Amino acid sequence: MLAWFTPERKTWLFQVNPALKFVVFFALLLITLFNQNFPxxxxxxxxxxxLFYLFSGYSIRKLALLSIPLLISFLSSALTLIMFGKGDTVLWQWYLIKISEESIQHGLLLGSKSLSFGFVGFTFLLTIQPVLFFYAMMQQFRMPSKYAYSFIASFRLIPAVTEELQIRRNALKVRNIQFSRGVKGVYERLQMYTVPLFAESIRRAQRIAVAMEAKQYQMGAARTYYYTTHYSRMDTVFVIVMITVIATALSLAFI
Structure with missing residues (x-):
């Protein structure tokens, strides 16, 4: 599963400081959220x-698959507001469905916002390494290490949980466990999988908590880092490009 998120090539977005990228993309999302201008x-x-399709570094097939939820989000948000929104200039009405010029504009505005949120979010997630992101948050933005390392430990646990699930599935297959059909079968699967996985997760979390306490992550003192992150010339290029994108979009909207 994690191999699926391995890019084919590393574009210039991969060279940007992850913490700075997070702040800039978060600002872009805020601009999108509060914007009411349709163009x-x-x-x-x-x-x-x-930005998403050209510089994420992933294959067309993967980007197409990731575009499916974006398309669903666009259609669901836009069509809902178009068919059930308010407006004075009614174009067509049938019982509860009322389509007006205002509802069409508001629906397309909401749909465009949904696409922007999806594109920015996916671009950020696909062009960072989670471990380096939290290291950058600690070093550039002084995030407390006990929180950052807790998130890093959580990401490290994902492959372990996946492997544990596969082992459990193979063990049940070897023992020739047969599940009932219908709702009863769903309950049996939940009982067979969730109980041992939940118990193992508690034990693993307890070991991690003891290890973090032994390394005194709760003290908040200055620490050394295995990975060092810093600002570079590419960060300046990234900020300039993002400002240019917003300025160009504004100028085109008011032409």
């Missing part, structure tokens, strides 16, 4: 989509 929202979605 500006459309141009935002266009430019963020170009």
């Amino acid at each position: 500006f929202a459309v141009w935002q979605a266009v430019f963020y989509g170009m």
Whole structure:
């Protein structure tokens, strides 16, 4: 599963400091959230989509699969507001469904915002390494190490939990365990899988907590880091590009 998120090539976005990328992308999301100008929202979605499809570094097949939930989000949010939104200039009405010029504009505005959120979020997730992100948050933004290392430990546990699930599935297959059909079978599967996985997760979390306490992560003192992160020239390029994107989208929206 984790291999699926391995890019084919590392673009310039991979060279940007992860903490800085998070702050800039969060600012872009805030701009998208509070924006009420329809042309500006459309141009935002266009430019963020170009960023996602051209510079994420993943294959067309993977990007197409990731585009499916974005398309569903766009259609669901836009069509819901178009068919059930309020407006004075009614174009077509049938019982509860009322389509107006205002509802169409508001629906497309909301749909464009959904696309922008999806493009920015996926671009961020696909172009960072979670471990380096939390190291950057500790070093550049002074995040307390006890929180950062807790998140890092959580990410490290994902492969272990996946492996434990596979081992459990193989063990049940070897023992020729047969499940009932219907709701009873779902309950039996939950009982066979969740109870041992939950118990093992508690034991693993307890061991990690003891290890973190032994290494005095709760003290908040200055620490050394195995991975060091810093700002580079590419960070300046990234900020300039993002400012240019917003300025270009604004200028095109008010032409």
